[in-house]
Amino acid sequence: MLAPMTRTAHTPASSGKQMLSEKVYSHLRDAIMRGSYAPGDALKPQDLAKEQGVSLAVVREALVRVVGEGLADRLPNRGFAVPAFSDRRWQEIAEARLTVEPVVLRMSVERGDVDWEARVRAAHHRLARTPAYVPEEGEYYSGAWSEAHRAFHRTLLEGCGNPVLLETCDRMWTASELARRWSAHRVPDRDAACEHRRLEEAALARDADTAAEVLARHLTQTAAALTGSTPHQPAGKA
Amino acid sequence: MLAPMTRTAHTPASSGKQMLSEKVYSHLRDAIMRGSYAPGDALKPQDLAKEQGVSLAVVREALVRVVGEGLADRLPNRGFAVPAFSDRRWQEIAEARLTVEPVVLRMSVERGDVDWEARVRAAHHRLARTPAYVPEEGEYYSGAWSEAHRAFHRTLLEGCGNPVLLETCDRMWTASELARRWSAHRVPDRDAACEHRRLEEAALARDADTAAEVLARHLTQTAAALTGSTPHQPAGKA
DNA sequence: ATCCAGCGAATAATCGATTATTAGTGTTAT
DNA sequence: ATAACACTAATAATCGATTATTCGCTGGAT
Structure with a gap:
């Protein structure tokens, strides 16, 4: 099986066909696992949306999924953050x-x-x-x-x-x-x-x-x- | 001297404090666990939104969480459904x-x-x-x-x-x-x-x-x- | 009669904008 | 000088509307 990390979404079938939230989700997941963010860092929907060129709803959906996998914390009314493991x-x-x-x-x-x-x-x-x-x-x-x-x-x-x-x-x-x-x-x-x-x-x-x-x-x-x-x-x- | 009322006098912690998505999520989760839906049933965001009196984004967020817990399936571009366990x-x-x-x-x-x-x-x-x-x-x-x-x-x-x-x-x-x-x-x-x-x-x-x-x-x-x-x-x- | 193409309604996915909450900053009264 | 308050800026949460995709149906060709 090939590694999903190095994903070249370039073919017409995969680039335009896949759901945006899926792409944003896997990107976010990889970024966190790769260590691109420090523990405790805030994951701001607006910044991510601009980075990825998508709307807030899409980023939000991806973030919720990431939280579900334990790769991010959700602080009610205070947004999302990279978990800081004790x-x-x-x-x-x-x-x-x-x-x-x-x-x-x-x-x-x-x-x-x-x-x-x-x-x-x-x-x-x-x-x-x-x-x-x-x-x-x-x-x-x-x-x-x-x-x-x-x-x-x-x-x-x-x-x-x-x-x-x-x-x-x-x-x-x-x-x-x-x-x-x-x-x-x-x-x-x-x-x-x-x-x-x-x-x-x-x-x-x-x-x-x-x-x-x-x-x-x-x-x-x-x-x-x-x-x-x-x-x-x-x-x-x- | 303790009168921090500005202009929005909300009742202490009981009325509209909780996030909507949380309420919708737990309601949905309970409904599925309770057996309110048959296995394979489609979970239509629009119907749920009307039922709960909230917008699509909220329902969608709840559904994504439910999917993350394995209590619903997601069929790409075909919406959400109650899982039919074999x-x-x-x-x-x-x-x-x-x-x-x-x-x-x-x-x-x-x-x-x-x-x-x-x-x-x-x-x-x-x-x-x-x-x-x-x-x-x-x-x-x-x-x-x-x-x-x-x-x-x-x-x-x-x-x-x-x-x-x-x-x-x-x-x-x-x-x-x-x-x-x-x-x-x-x-x-x-x-x-x-x-x-x-x-x-x-x-x-x-x-x-x-x-x-x-x-x-x-x-x-x-x-x-x-x-x-x-x-x-x-x-x-x- | 059967099968495939094209149309149309339903709805999934996405977007842009609005409202509500929080955190920070400056001000004032003690 | 300090501490509480009011105000402002940032952003989280939500909403209403738009676009894209799928599914069912009708109609015509074989």
Whole structure:
């Protein structure tokens, strides 16, 4: 599957045909996930409308959708804003993932078919061959690596065959990524590549217990790395 | 000296303070959950706007939120509609709950404090004392019982102390209730009250394993009762 | 009789403008 | 000098109307 990030809406079929609110929505979502706004920043409908060349209603609809996904906060009569995740919030998200994902992975390993195996191999290959950092793309993970990383973890879980569970995991992943983006700019080096390789091996060997345990450790270490390394500003506010 | 009245003397917080979209949203949500619309029914913005006495934009915003919660489908350029859950969809939801809720319940039982224990007792008491059916409220569970039922299960899980997990469970519960409403009008009598009592007992006895297992059976039986019994369309009824 | 093109009503999507609420600023009374 | 009040500017929320798309229908050709 191709990444929806690099979307070139240029063909006549997609440019004039798609609903405006959809385009504005995905643009807004990408911008927030990309870190274009600082946490707490106000998302002003008027500015966005002018930027995108659309009316307020369209922007408003997109904003409501974004709020529904937890990628923005809505303050009644005070507009929309990028959420400012507290340290506590981040821990809750990490714990939720740690609670759910290993269980789903276990299901996935037990149920995945040959096509799933093939997709896992492909996703891991792509992840392993994608450089995590590129100098010109800022100090954070490269966009390509982030997408490959997401795709790998997503693919691992897809064997479970349950869209409801997958959507739940997607939602948590999104929240996790957003929180991570603003928790620390660089994760202290750990051998993530090795962990991913071990995940792939356990999954393809149909060793559900090992896979679940490796994933749990993977998530635990990610959480520890972020909560351990204090961000730039230890927030003292609620 | 406290006379901050300028010229718009509005009554204290009761009259027109809440956002319209919020009111329309909750009304719409309740109507769908209550079963006021049949699955597949179109949700026409114009009709709703006239009914509620508001403009299209407000209705539209509410509809987008409802779609975000999975309580309505959006068909591009074809408007909004009440989702028609397939049997498969219902099974997926049931399985997702079965996968996640027992794990969360285990956490809850292990972590819940005394306040949580008290709330569990209270919620169970209310559930046990609320009649499941009332003649004048149609053929389905009474509104009061549905709410008490939801509150009991919710309270059981609340001990986990993780809002992210709780929101995940809420979402699944909502989807489950909606699907159930249209899967069968009456669940063949089983001793749900007994199951609830056993859940309460295990939870308060801090027996996490038993509680999780009882919940798993509870969910399995609910699922079985619905998929086993005839769906809402008795096509070959002669 | 059946199938496809073209017309027309219904309605989804969008827009531009209006009203209501909030936050900031300056003023005045203590 | 400070604190409360009044005023103003910004913008959130809502509305009424306009444009674009889909669906159903009629009519003609095969």
